Amino acid sequence: MDTSVATPGTGSMFMQDHLDALTRRDPNQPEFLQAVQEVIVSLEPVLERHPHYGQQRVLERLLEPERVIQFRVPWQADDGTVHVNRGFRVGFNSAIGPYKGGLRFHPSVNLSILKFLAFEQIFKNSLTGQPIGGGKGGSDFDPRGRSNSEVMRFCQSFMTELFRHVGHNTDVPAGDIGVGGREIGFLFGQYKRITNTFTGVLTGRAPGWGGSLLRPEATGYGAVYFAAEMAETQGESLEGKRCLVSGSGNVAQYACRKLIELGATPITLSDSSGWIHDPEGITEEKLQFVMELKNERRGRIAEYVERFTSATWAPVDSAADHHPLWCVPADAAFPSATQNEINDSDAANLIEGGVGLVSEGANMPTTPEAQDRLVDAGVLLGPGKAANAGGVAVSALEMAQASQRLRWTTEEVDRHLKRIMHDIHAVCLDAAGSYGFGSDYRHGANIAGFRKVADAMIDQGLV
Numbered sequence: 001m002d003t004s005v006a007t008p009g010t011g012s013m014f015m016q017d018h019l020d021a022l023t024r025r026d027p028n029q030p031e032f033l034q035a036v037q038e039v040i041v042s043l044e045p046v047l048e049r050h051p052h053y054g055q056q057r058v059l060e061r062l063l064e065p066e067r068v069i070q071f072r073v074p075w076q077a078d079d080g081t082v083h084v085n086r087g088f089r090v091g092f093n094s095a096i097g098p099y100k101g102g103l104r105f106h107p108s109v110n111l112s113i114l115k116f117l118a119f120e121q122i123f124k125n126s127l128t129g130q131p132i133g134g135g136k137g138g139s140d141f142d143p144r145g146r147s148n149s150e151v152m153r154f155c156q157s158f159m160t161e162l163f164r165h166v167g168h169n170t171d172v173p174a175g176d177i178g179v180g181g182r183e184i185g186f187l188f189g190q191y192k193r194i195t196n197t198f199t200g201v202l203t204g205r206a207p208g209w210g211g212s213l214l215r216p217e218a219t220g221y222g223a224v225y226f227a228a229e230m231a232e233t234q235g236e237s238l239e240g241k242r243c244l245v246s247g248s249g250n251v252a253q254y255a256c257r258k259l260i261e262l263g264a265t266p267i268t269l270s271d272s273s274g275w276i277h278d279p280e281g282i283t284e285e286k287l288q289f290v291m292e293l294k295n296e297r298r299g300r301i302a303e304y305v306e307r308f309t310s311a312t313w314a315p316v317d318s319a320a321d322h323h324p325l326w327c328v329p330a331d332a333a334f335p336s337a338t339q340n341e342i343n344d345s346d347a348a349n350l351i352e353g354g355v356g357l358v359s360e361g362a363n364m365p366t367t368p369e370a371q372d373r374l375v376d377a378g379v380l381l382g383p384g385k386a387a388n389a390g391g392v393a394v395s396a397l398e399m400a401q402a403s404q405r406l407r408w409t410t411e412e413v414d415r416h417l418k419r420i421m422h423d424i425h426a427v428c429l430d431a432a433g434s435y436g437f438g439s440d441y442r443h444g445a446n447i448a449g450f451r452k453v454a455d456a457m458i459d460q461g462l463v
């Protein structure tokens, strides 16, 4: 189908034409359309200033994934029943390096969600300054409540098809929601067995067999480092700040740990069943309990209040128009669960509760209306593609260590991570300022991420 717009040019109409064309082609992909819209609003002055991007139809090319792979994943449960899930891998853009992005195992996974995540990943990876393209994949398989053997059989079946499409110089997946160290281990084992190679095809490996130290910590730590950079622009620090954290998985856990280390006080956590509020603060000891609960016993966050009576738990009402977690008065917020978890009402509640800074640990956790409301109210908003880029940045460091067959210390990786988050923050501010967007990090992240990829695409011709 020819999706080209009438004439290459710029202006709001031109951008709207792009969105309309995309909406006609992919009407059932709301998350993908949302992610594109969030980027495209930043690009008008860029295309005006650099007309060759328009002439080369860079945007049209960028909006189309280089490849999308979908496959069947049959597997057998412990009780002998046979199940069939869908597997996907989206290779969105490889202009600056091999596809890189996580695998998500969650019942909500579909092509729209994976295209949104892979699209975001292009800009995020570009911002890290590392040579990695954008990709994402996963399955609608739900690991919750499944035994280790079931998860292993699923991972083996998934990799038995995926192995054809990935490789350490082609496409390097990592973890995401529902894919942690256990799943990466099973996936890697099957890849190694089928291909008869031991390579850096997946990141997030355990440190004993090629993983980088500090990879599990990197996304949460990075989101807090980014928040500290934002606070510093106002002559402030995170010390003493009361912080709302959502989720209780990988990103949320390590965001909490770094907040505690920097003298801030995380006071909330959540999962898909409910949320806890601990007004006395989540300490390192309480966090250890959460890590054991979530990572070893794979339990629910409700158990927190059985152990720590200072806290309260409440279930999530998915029909409600707001999440009560965002009503708790605080100074800063770290949404670290999933996409669109802060809507317009939640944003109003955050402002009402005194939150002055939001650092997105999750991908696209804030709806566009909520983002506008926060920014208009003067809240510092670190968009996910910048604020949570620490995870993929350390994944790229893992790739570098694997290629060189050496291993850096925790301190070395942390030094790199801090520098990378500092640089991303600076690049975002610089790009936003240069194109007339003041200090709006959203536009800065989109523009800086876009320009590097666009230039590489032009250099490489029509491929």
Ligand code: NDP
Residues within 6 Å of the ligand: 106, 108, 175, 176, 177, 178, 179, 180, 219, 247, 248, 249, 250, 251, 252, 270, 271, 272, 273, 336, 337, 338, 339, 361, 362, 363, 388, 389, 391, 392
């Ligand atoms: P985990 O699977 O470790 O944890 C996810 C957490 O979010 C769990 O507490 C989960 O609750 C909750 N959650 C997931 N889906 C929903 C939902 N639909 N509604 C409510 N709660 C939900 O994932 P991560 O911590 O790795 O990822 C969290 C976010 O961070 C995602 O947006 C991911 O894309 C993003 N991210 C992750 C990176 C990483 O390195 N891991 C890197 C960059 C971004 P429950 O246990 O009930 O499912």
